[in-house]
Amino acid sequence: MSRIAPGKLSKIPIVLTFISCCLTIGCSANNQPVIASVVQQGTVVLVTHDDAREPTGATAVAAGEGVYRWARRGPWRLYVQPSSELGGWSSRHLELVDEAVRAWTACKGVDITLVSLPRDADIRLYWTDRLPSTNPGVTMLYRNVSGGLARADVFVDVRPAPWHTGTPDRVLYATIAHEMGHALGLPHDPSPAALMHPSPLVTRVTVADRARLETLLSGR
Numbered sequence: 060m061s062r063i064a065p066g067k068l069s070k071i072p073i074v075l076t077f078i079s080c081c082l083t084i085g086c087s088a089n090n091q092p093v094i095a096s097v098v099q100q101g102t103v104v105l106v107t108h109d110d111a112r113e114p115t116g117a118t119a120v121a122a123g124e125g126v127y128r129w130a131r132r133g134p135w136r137l138y139v140q141p142s143s144e145l146g147g148w149s150s151r152h153l154e155l156v157d158e159a160v161r162a163w164t165a166c167k168g169v170d171i172t173l174v175s176l177p178r179d180a181d182i183r184l185y186w187t188d189r190l191p192s193t194n195p196g197v198t199m200l201y202r203n204v205s206g207g208l209a210r211a212d213v214f215v216d217v218r219p220a221p222w223h224t225g226t227p228d229r230v231l232y233a234t235i236a237h238e239m240g241h242a243l244g245l246p247h248d249p250s251p252a253a254l255m256h257p258s259p260l261v262t263r264v265t266v267a268d269r270a271r272l273e274t275l276l277s278g279r
Contacts (some may be wrong), residue, residue, distance in 0.1 A: 060195060060237060060259075073085050075125060095105070117203055117209050117210070118201070120202065121197065121199060122198035122199070122200050122238075122241035122246075123198075123241060123246060123247050125246055125277045126244060126246050126275060127202065127206075127207075127208050128207055128275065129181075129207060129208040129243075130207030132168075133168070133169065133170040133171065134170035134172045135170070135171050135172075135180045135243075136182070137172065137173050137174065137180060137181045137182045137183075137184070138174050138175070138177045138179070138183045139184045140186050141153070143186040144159065145186060145187070146186075146188070147217045148217045152186065155231060158236075159232065159235045159236035159264075163236070163239055163269075163272070165264075165269065166269045167273050167276075168273060169243065169276070181211065182210070182212075182213065182239075182242045183211070183212050183215075184213040185212070185213070186215060187214050187216055187217070188216060188217055188218065189232075190214065192218075192221055195218070195219075195220040196213070196215045196234045196235070196237060196238040197210070197214045197238070198211075198214070198238045198242050199211065199214075200241070208244060211241070211242035213238045213239065213242050214238075215231075215235055215238060216234070219234075224262055226241055229262040232262060233254060233259060233262040237254055240254065240268060240272070241255075243272060243275075244271055244276075245268070248268070252265065252267070253268050253271075254268050255268050255271070
């Protein structure tokens, strides 16, 4: 999700650099959390985490440009980072995730269940303060050797982007819901009236967004 100015399509080329490192504490016990972070430096997105259990043969791509289908049908297991010490984070962030999940599960064929450990999840959502206001959300998709999605990592900046499409609360919700749409496989939409547009003029999951996801899941 990116924005240069309200109503103007921004096409920012993103070069995704993926760094996987296994920390001793992360590999020593199965109940340790997976720690992930992201930072955008110009057009380069750097992602680090300590997860040693990557999907076998998986390749990582930045979401947005293409359509991707999950290798298996849902329910998809969602992990949401339950708290953060970053400035500006509050329990309201979790409420907005719940709202986004309800919006997308209104689609036929979408079933999402919450899990408490990131290693058990298909989709993992983390909070950050390392993204620019022009691109407050990033989703990394992992494809298996057959091209199907094996996992998605979502990063959302805790600070609402300074956009004029709604209140800060609604703009933050739009960022979360937009990135969740990518995690479910949706690309960017050419219409600025759709939430999945790179620079949407709306702050809600629209009927058109739901229709595109249902079409994707139906295999048409």
